[in-house]
Amino acid sequence: MKSILVTGCNRGLGLGIVKHLVNDTNPPQNVIATCRIIEKAPELREIAEKNRNVHILTLDVKNTDTFDRFAKDVESIVGDDGLNVLFNNAGYSPKSTRINMVKAEQLAETFAINTIGPIMLTKALLPLLYRAAAKNVNAPVSCSKAAVINMSSFLGSVELNTDGGLYPYRCSKAAINMATKSLSIDLKSQGVLVTCIHPGWVKTDMGGNNAPLSVDTSCSGIVKVIKELNEKHNGGFVQWDGKELPW
Template sequence: MKSIVITGCNRGIGLGLVKYLVKDKISPKYVMVTCRNLQNAKELQEIADANKNVHVLQLEVDKPETFDNFAKDIEAIVKEDGLNVLFNNAGYSPKSTRINFVKAEQMMETFSINAVGPLMLTKALLPILKRAATINKDKPLGIERSVVINMSSYLGSISMNNQGGLYPYRCSKAALNMITTSLSIDLKPDGILVTSVHPGWVKTTMGGPNAPLDVDICSKRIIQLLKTLNEDHNGQFYSYEGHKIDW
C-alpha cells in the first residue's frame, strides 16, 4: 500500500488510524488525511510535522461540489502512482433516537454525510483509484492494488436491528452498505475492491465514555484487517475483528 486517503481524522477512529499508520513498520508513502477545519486539527498537524509522508487536507464530506478540486489535490500528491486505498471514515450521528423525536432535517443531514458523501467522493477519486489498480494489475484484489473501505456500523444491519430507534444513523449506514454492494459490482472489472467495516463500539465522541473498546485497539485491528483483504471480502460487511456481519 503506497497511498491511502482517510476522511474525518481530526479525532476518534480517524485520528487513531493515522497514529497507527505512521508507527507501522511499512508506513505508506502517502498518508493523506482530512478534517473539516484545519485550524482545529492541532494534533493532526503535529503528526504531519513529524512525518513527511502525512498530508493534511481540508474536506467537508457534505459538500460534494468541492470534491473535484480535492481529487486534483490528491492527484498532485500521488501523481502516476494513483491511489491504493480510499477509507471513507467520516461520519455523523444526531442525538435523536425514537420516532417521536426524529426530524426530517436530521435524516437529510445524516444521509448527506454518511451515505451521499462517501459515494460522491469515491466517484471523484475513481480515476486515481483506477490508475493504481491498473499499474498493479499483476497483484490480487487488495490494498496493493486498489480498495475502497466504507466505515459502516452493525447499527446499519437490518437483520440485527432488534431495538429500533436511531433512525438517521441506522438508515444512513444501511444505505452506505447498499452503496458498498453496488460499488463492489461496478468496480470489480477495474480491479477495485469495496467493502464495509464495523469498527466496534469505541470510546469516541460518538461512541461515548461507556464504550468497551479503546481507539488504539480498534485502529490496530482495522489496519490488520485491511492488510488481509482479498477477493472474498469484496462487497461484504466485516467487523474490525474480521468477522462477517449479516446485512
Template sequence: MKSVLITGANRGLGLGMVNYLIKQNKAQNIFATCRKPSEELNQLAQQNKHLHILQLDVKNLESFNDVSSQIGKVVGSDGLNLLMNNAGVTTKFTKLPLVKAEQLLENLTVNTVAPIMLTKSLLPLLKQAAESNSDKPVGAQRALVVNMSSVLGSIAQNDQGGFYPYRCSKAALNAATKSMSIDLKKDNILVASMHPGWVKTDMGGKNAPLDVETSIAGIFATIEKLGEEDSGKFLQYDGTELPW
C-alpha cells in the same frame, strides 16, 4: 500501500488511523481530510513529510473534484491505493415521535451521499492504482475502498428500534458498498463495509468497551487480509462477517 486517504481525520477513529499508519510505516503518502485540523494532526504533519492535510467538509460535494486533483498531483501515475470513507455523524437515540427531517437529511448527506460522491471523484486515481499494481492480488496493495459503517446499519441485527437517522444512513451506505463492489470488479477495485466496533470516541462515548488503538489495529489487520472474494462484504474490525 503507497497511498491512503482518510476522511474525518482530525479526531477519533480517523486520527487513530493516521497515527497507526505513521507508527507502523504502512504508507508512503497519507492524505488526511477534515474541516479544521486538530492540534495533534497539525503536529503529526509537521513531524511527517508524508502526511498531507487537506481541508474538506464532506457536505461540500462540489469540492470533491478539487481534492481529487490535489491528491493526483502528489501520487501521479501511482494512483490511490486505499480510500477510507471514515467521516461520519450520528444523532442521539431517537424514537419515531421525536425524529426530525433535518437529522435524517444531515446523516444521509454525510454518511451516505458523501462517500458515494467522493469515491466517484477519486475513481480515476483508484483505477490508476489498480492498473499500476497489476502484478499484485486484488486488495489494499492494489486498490481498495473501505466504507466505515456500523452494526447499527444492520437490518438483521436491529432489535432495539430507534436511531432512525444513523441506522438509515449506514444501511444505505452498505447498499452502496454492495453496488460499488459489483460495478468496480472489472477494474480490480475491492470494496467493503466495515464496523469498527463500539469505540471510546466522541461519537462512541466513554462507556464503549473498545479503545481506539484496539479497533484500528483490528481494522488494518483485516484490511491486509482482504482478497477478491471479500469484495462487497460487511465486516467487523476483527474480520467477522456481519449480516446485512
C-alpha cells in the same frame, strides 16, 4: 499499499487510524488525512510535522461540489501511481433516537455525511483508483492494488436490529452498506476492491464513554484488517477484528 486517503481525521477513529498507519512496520508512502478545519486538528498537524509521508487536506464531505477540485489536490500527491485506498471514515450521528423525536433535518444531514458524501467522493476519485489498479495490474485484489473502504456500523445491519430507534444513523449506514455492495459489483472489472468495516462500539465522542472498546484497540484491528483484505472480502461487511457481519 503506497497511498491511503482517510476522511474525518481531526479526532476519534480517523485520527487513530492515521496514528497506526504511520507507526506501522511498513507504513504507506503517502497517508492523506482530511479534516474540515485544519486549525482545529492540532494533534493531526503535529503528526504531519513529524512524518513527511502524512499530508493534510481540507475536506467537508457535505460539500460535494468541491470534490473535483479535491481530487486534483490528491493527484498532486499520488501522481502517476494513483490512489491505492480510499477510506470513507467521516461520519455523523444525531442524538435523537425514537420515532417521536426524529426530525427531517437530522435525516437529511446524516444521509449527506454518511451516505451521499462517501458515494460522491468515491466517484470523484475513481480515476485515481483505476490508475492505481492499472499500475498494479498483476497484483491480487487487495489494498496494495486499489480499494474503497466504507466505515459502516453494526447498527446499519437489518438482521441485527433488535432495538429499533436511531433512524438517521441506522438508515444512513444501511444505505452505505447497499452502496458498498453496488460499488463492489461496478468496480470489480477494474480491479478495485470495495468493502465496509464496523469499528466496534468505541469510546469516541460519537460512541460515548460506556463503549467497551478503546480507539487504540479498534484502530489497531482495523489497520490489520485493511492489510488482510482480499478478493473474498469484495462486497463484504466485516468488523474491526475481521469477523463477518450479516446485512
